Amino acid sequence: NDFKLKSTYGAGNDWPISYDELEPFYCDAEDVMSISGDPDMARMLPRSRPFPQPPHRMSTPDRMMKAAQPEQHFVMPTARARVATAQRTSCCANLRCWLCPVDAKFTVNNGLMHVFQHADVSVCLGAEVRRLDHSGGSVRSVAFMRNG
Template sequence: MELNRVTAEQIANEHYEVVIIGSGFGSTFFLNEAVERLAGRALVIEWGDYYPWAQQILNNQNSEFPQESTYLNRGDKPWNMTIGFGGGMNCWYALTPRFHPYDFHMKSRYGVSNDWPLGYDALERYYCDAERIMSISGDPDMATLLPRTMPFPLPPHKGTSADVLMKAAMPQHHFIVPTGRASAAN
């Protein structure tokens, strides 16, 4: 893969419609919008480098930056983060569950945390947009707990033996978790 690497001096006098910092997961949504809506150029600035999959496997790392140098951990749980082309997507398992409608009202419902200034319904169409962009594979039965205005773009993955047993025992409470891994060609 040939990358378009440039120095700051090489682009100092160039014009871009949008400049995106980082090539990680969140940035891809901004880049998607820029590509769909803007007639111009986008610049993505990435701190880290690109490492092909074979090199990542050979060296057992996907960045020259140690993971523990990318964040301040105040707890015992280690977090995986990557400084490099693709950012955190390099260590993401691709599970894409939505928040439950009750998650937005934790203080008023359960007396803990804080309520959000908006509710599930205000975000639902944006969940659908994100799931469409990401080609999410998901279980349509989840709509019984997490209301939907659009179906998942792709059908769910085949469940494990445990999933099949759990779904048979509790069909209204067990679902194949939505994922950003395609279950079919689209």
């Protein structure tokens, strides 16, 4: 349980929030990214909404593993479009996702560039977030340490 490392394993720190509190926001992000996923994942991580895209087809080895261990094998959620969207074509399954030749994989360029081009948004890589300043249920600013 990544959210309760200290209380579960005695190492690291517990998060001040739980998976259950964050889960609706995970779903929102998955909607934006048009994540494909198997409904079976809900057995491992409970979900309030289905994945926006259906799961990708299983390979022959995947099908064999699923048949042998149905409770332990499932299609992992992925940011590759199974079904074409307005911004992305469907995955061609060439197994070269890092060089996606058809732009089926979600990236900032095909899904969030409008956010990064907004004047109020800046990106700081390698930073460690120290505090979220919030008011009225929304984060207003982030306190961070560069090169954290």
